[in-house]
Amino acid sequence: MTNANRNDIRNLSRRRFLQGGAGLTLGFCLPAAAAAPAAGPGKAGEGLAVPGAFTPNAFVRIGTDDTVTVISKHLEMGQGTYTGLATLLAEELDADWKTVAVEGAPADAARYNNLFWGPAQGTGGSTAMANSWEQMRKAGAAARAMLVAAAARRWGVPAAEITVRAGWVSHPASKRNARFGQLAADAAKEAVPAEVTLKDPREFRLIGRRAPRRDSAAKTDGTAMFTLDVRLPGMLVAVVAHPPRFGAKPKSFDAGRARSVKGVVDVVQIPQGVAVLARDTWSAKKGRDALSVTWDEQGAFRRGSEEILAGYRELAKKPGLVAGQAGDADGAFAKAAKLVSATYDFPYLAHAAMEPMNCVVRLAPEGLEVWNGEQMHTGDQHALAGLFGLKPEQVTIHTMYAGGSFGRRASKDADYVLEAAQIVKAIGGKAPVKMVWLREDDMRGGYYRPLFHHALEAALDAEGKLVGWRHRLVGQSILAGSPFESAMVKDGIDVVSVEGAANLPYSIPNLRVELHTPKDVGVPVLWWRSVGSSHTAYSTETFLDEVAAAMGRDPVALRLELLSGHPRHAAVLRVAAEKADWGRPLATAKAGDRRGRGVAVHESFNSFVAEVAEVTVGRDGGIRVDRVVCAVDCGTAINPDNIRSQVEGAVGFALSAALHQAITLTEGRVDQGNFDGFPLLRMGEMPKVEVHILPSEAPPTGIGEPAVPPLAPAVANAISAATGKRLRRMPFDLSSLKA
Amino acid sequence: MIELDINGVRRRLDVEPDTPLLWALRDTLQLTGTKYGCGQALCGACTVHVDGTPVRACSVPVSSVVGRRIATIEAADRGRIGRAVQDAWRRLDVVQCGYCQSGQIMSAIALLARIRKPTDADIDGAMAGNLCRCATYQRIRAAIHEAARALG
Numbered sequence: 001m002t003n004a005n006r007n008d009i010r011n012l013s014r015r016r017f018l019q020g021g022a023g024l025t026l027g028f029c030l031p032a033a034a035a036a037p038a039a040g041p042g043k044a045g046e047g048l049a050v051p052g053a054f055t056p057n058a059f060v061r062i063g064t065d066d067t068v069t070v071i072s073k074h075l076e077m078g079q080g081t082y083t084g085l086a087t088l089l090a091e092e093l094d095a096d097w098k099t100v101a102v103e104g105a106p107a108d109a110a111r112y113n114n115l116f117w118g119p120a121q122g123t124g125g126s127t128a129m130a131n132s133w134e135q136m137r138k139a140g141a142a143a144r145a146m147l148v149a150a151a152a153r154r155w156g157v158p159a160a161e162i163t164v165r166a167g168w169v170s171h172p173a174s175k176r177n178a179r180f181g182q183l184a185a186d187a188a189k190e191a192v193p194a195e196v197t198l199k200d201p202r203e204f205r206l207i208g209r210r211a212p213r214r215d216s217a218a219k220t221d222g223t224a225m226f227t228l229d230v231r232l233p234g235m236l237v238a239v240v241a242h243p244p245r246f247g248a249k250p251k252s253f254d255a256g257r258a259r260s261v262k263g264v265v266d267v268v269q270i271p272q273g274v275a276v277l278a279r280d281t282w283s284a285k286k287g288r289d290a291l292s293v294t295w296d297e298q299g300a301f302r303r304g305s306e307e308i309l310a311g312y313r314e315l316a317k318k319p320g321l322v323a324g325q326a327g328d329a330d331g332a333f334a335k336a337a338k339l340v341s342a343t344y345d346f347p348y349l350a351h352a353a354m355e356p357m358n359c360v361v362r363l364a365p366e367g368l369e370v371w372n373g374e375q376m377h378t379g380d381q382h383a384l385a386g387l388f389g390l391k392p393e394q395v396t397i398h399t400m401y402a403g404g405s406f407g408r409r410a411s412k413d414a415d416y417v418l419e420a421a422q423i424v425k426a427i428g429g430k431a432p433v434k435m436v437w438l439r440e441d442d443m444r445g446g447y448y449r450p451l452f453h454h455a456l457e458a459a460l461d462a463e464g465k466l467v468g469w470r471h472r473l474v475g476q477s478i479l480a481g482s483p484f485e486s487a488m489v490k491d492g493i494d495v496v497s498v499e500g501a502a503n504l505p506y507s508i509p510n511l512r513v514e515l516h517t518p519k520d521v522g523v524p525v526l527w528w529r530s531v532g533s534s535h536t537a538y539s540t541e542t543f544l545d546e547v548a549a550a551m552g553r554d555p556v557a558l559r560l561e562l563l564s565g566h567p568r569h570a571a572v573l574r575v576a577a578e579k580a581d582w583g584r585p586l587a588t589a590k591a592g593d594r595r596g597r598g599v600a601v602h603e604s605f606n607s608f609v610a611e612v613a614e615v616t617v618g619r620d621g622g623i624r625v626d627r628v629v630c631a632v633d634c635g636t637a638i639n640p641d642n643i644r645s646q647v648e649g650a651v652g653f654a655l656s657a658a659l660h661q662a663i664t665l666t667e668g669r670v671d672q673g674n675f676d677g678f679p680l681l682r683m684g685e686m687p688k689v690e691v692h693i694l695p696s697e698a699p700p701t702g703i704g705e706p707a708v709p710p711l712a713p714a715v716a717n718a719i720s721a722a723t724g725k726r727l728r729r730m731p732f733d734l735s736s737l738k739a
Numbered sequence: 740m741i742e743l744d745i746n747g748v749r750r751r752l753d754v755e756p757d758t759p760l761l762w763a764l765r766d767t768l769q770l771t772g773t774k775y776g777c778g779q780a781l782c783g784a785c786t787v788h789v790d791g792t793p794v795r796a797c798s799v800p801v802s803s804v805v806g807r808r809i810a811t812i813e814a815a816d817r818g819r820i821g822r823a824v825q826d827a828w829r830r831l832d833v834v835q836c837g838y839c840q841s842g843q844i845m846s847a848i849a850l851l852a853r854i855r856k857p858t859d860a861d862i863d864g865a866m867a868g869n870l871c872r873c874a875t876y877q878r879i880r881a882a883i884h885e886a887a888r889a890l891g
Contacts, residue, residue: 210832216833218837220828222771223772226774226838280754280766353872354872356776401836403838404836404872642832674777674781680872684864686877
């Protein structure tokens with residue numbers, strides 16, 4: 001999920017691209033016959049082969065009606081991947097954007113693996129555009145070459161004299177033209193080219209411009225199909241009674257009252273709880289509420305979150321495993337003229353996607369069929385196959401639109417997908433099942449952003465220079481127990497626990513970063529949009545502000561001085577500061593209000609983002625983030641409007657957490673269950689967001705996550721500028737800001 | 740049997756009277772554009788119109804809306820305001836994951852039916868009950884203003 005070993009994997013995959021493996025599969029053309037099976041998001045079809053259509057490779061199908069259907073190996077969960085991948089392919093194909101549609105690929109790691117993840121198909125770590133950048137363009141170029149070859153053969157002219165533009169193939173000399181659809185059948189008979197030449201970026205017509213989202217229409221008229229909208233003949237809906245504590249199991253249950261609820265069909269025990277199956281969701285919920293379950297809590301985790309945190313604070317007083325070091329940190333602190341220190345607390349956080357986790361599973365004689373907003377195709381496929389004793393290829397996954405994920409669907413152990421499958425297994429596969437987690441099941445279901453405690457110290461020498469930095473982190477490992485553990489946990493250090501901290505970009509001569517990874521906390525944890533950077537950016541960027549204040553330095557000037565070896569960090573920082581009028585006084589507030597400006601810069605997922613926040617703090621401590629100016633370097637901007645959209649959303653997502661959110665536990669029970677206890681940002685709280693994209697010809701990097709990390713520290717630094725108060729615990733305690 | 744007027748059509752449903760309108764729409768009538776998000780009128784994903792007023796379908800039993808005019812996202816394009824709102828949403832590419840957007844659009848249509856030129860404060864008030872985890876709020880606001888302009 002992060003940067004480890006990416007380059008090795010990428011290069012290997014790229015070399016193999018046109019020689020099979022992850023690359024092109026041969027096209028075929030069946031006689032025109034029945035209408036195309038409905039495939040893709042929202043429709044329960046799956047075949048890539050459509051009668052009469054031209055299917056030059058695994059990523060595109062061109063119909064005789066001119067429709068260019070791009071096959072997305074990545075999940076569309078809001079981040080714009082369907083549009084982005086289609087843009088890459090359509091660019092090299094020279095397709096007419098209006099005729100481009102997108103559908104989700106089936107689970108098939110041989111054709112659809114994430115090139116940064118080796119032999120696994122999945123979406124995450126803001127890798128979709130980066131790993132597909134060459135692959136999708138080559139797929140489009142190969143299809144284009146086959147259309148050109150077909151036209152050349154039909155017209156008896158040299159291929160070199162043929163041009164392609166917006167869905168038309170033309171031979172200008174003889175004034176002959178054909179639409180893609182008119183050539184599709186012939187193109188399918190042409191050989192797949194061994195090599196293709198990609199466009200010079202100056203020739204791009206779609207990349208770098210706004211290509212309207214392909215999913216906007218369906219998502220504004222109610223027709224976009226999410227997993228929760230799937231209905232199969234004879235399908236039952238399952239709502240599950242889950243144990244009250246992590247690690248508990250069902251011991252026994254009395255289903256008498258549940259079974260008497262109209263519509264309830266069956267009640268079954270599964271390892272994760274007790275499932276009530278009914279004809280519809282409401283009946284299943286009523287049945288679940290009428291259940292009486294006795295839990296076996298022998299293995300249950302019983303500590304509260306404050307207790308966990310107290311333990312972490314004690315741990316932070318002791319040395320941990322060294323995750324990064326430079327120079328002689330202890331020596332620098334021994335000689336320091338001035339010390340700055342601070343500790344930070346970060347809560348568990350739920351992903352709280354608007355569509356609660358749910359999954360549809362059907363057992364058929366030939367295998368298992370699954371409908372899901374699928375983010376970890378290969379891992380889930382193997383887990384499901386294992387449960388039923390099937391081969392992975394006997395598990396068909398239909399990837400639906402996902403109503404958000406923020407990391408939740410990228411399950412490291414197939415958790416909710418397996419739960420749905422366990423229910424199907426428990427009823428002997430007699431009916432397809434849609435397992436629905438109600439909001440409370442989703443929020444109390446674990447797999448949170450881990451709770452973390454950080455302790456930071458800085459040493460200034462007699463001349464006031466920053467000479468030493470010590471950073472100690474305490475928190476659970478996300479990668480432990482995941483398929484990425486062997487590659488990404490090195491010498492006991494989970495790289496995503498310390499990303500953003502161990503690779504601090506500032507040139508500080510003496511530095512040590514240490515990690516404690518408690519293994520006795522039974523709360524399941526998972527990646528949450530921006531993963532480790534969701535806490536490391538906060539502690540490092542607010543602490544650096546404290547250090548700047550102790551040095552009497554301007555926060556932007558100090559950062560620029562310390563970023564001499566990191567020009568891309570420095571560049572976004574300069575642009576954000578300039579566009580935000582850094583250094584000029586803010587417009588005055590009304591009487592009693594205090595205003596401030598704060599900055600933060602952070603790299604994550606190979607992208608660089610700086611944000612300047614302007615904040616007004618009321619007399620009562622209430623805060624309003626008025627404006628956030630963002631500068632982004634994510635390499636080549638494939639779709640600038642989508643980059644802006646992702647950055648705007650990331651600002652709101654991060655502000656939700658800073659202002660409102662914590663998952664807390666009391667004696668092992670999760671305290672929050674719905675949006676009353678775990679509030680999301682509302683319309684009136686959304687700041688005005690400005691996004692400035694740095695021009696770049698570097699390959700594209702991530703944009704789904706990288707704008708999250710700098711927001712909270714920029715806001716906290718702005719609050720500090722306005723009030724002099726430092727906020728070291730998330731979410732912010734605004735009562736401390738009262739005038 | 741309960742009879743409801745949904746999108747101008749009388750529908751007879753075999754559901755218990757306490758069934759929330761949301762689940763009757765989704766599970767019984769397959770009108771799945773109306774979404775489940777919280778079940779407690781906390782998120783607005785299930786917003787529909789009852790006699791033109793936005794309500795949270797998850798918290799309204801079917802028995803309470805007999806004889807009332809119910810409109811869902813599937814009928815949003817039947818009115819001039821609805822079409823203007825959908826057009827603005829598409830022109831500005833408001834959506835991300837899209838799950839909350841049916842509810843956002845139904846609330847926006849109700850706002851514009853009531854106030855033809857809403858201020859930012861009107862929008863904050865009318866849309867406060869519609870949560871978006873992707874935080875597309877900036878574009879929702881812009882799209883409401885754009886729809887208001889298009890409506891003249």
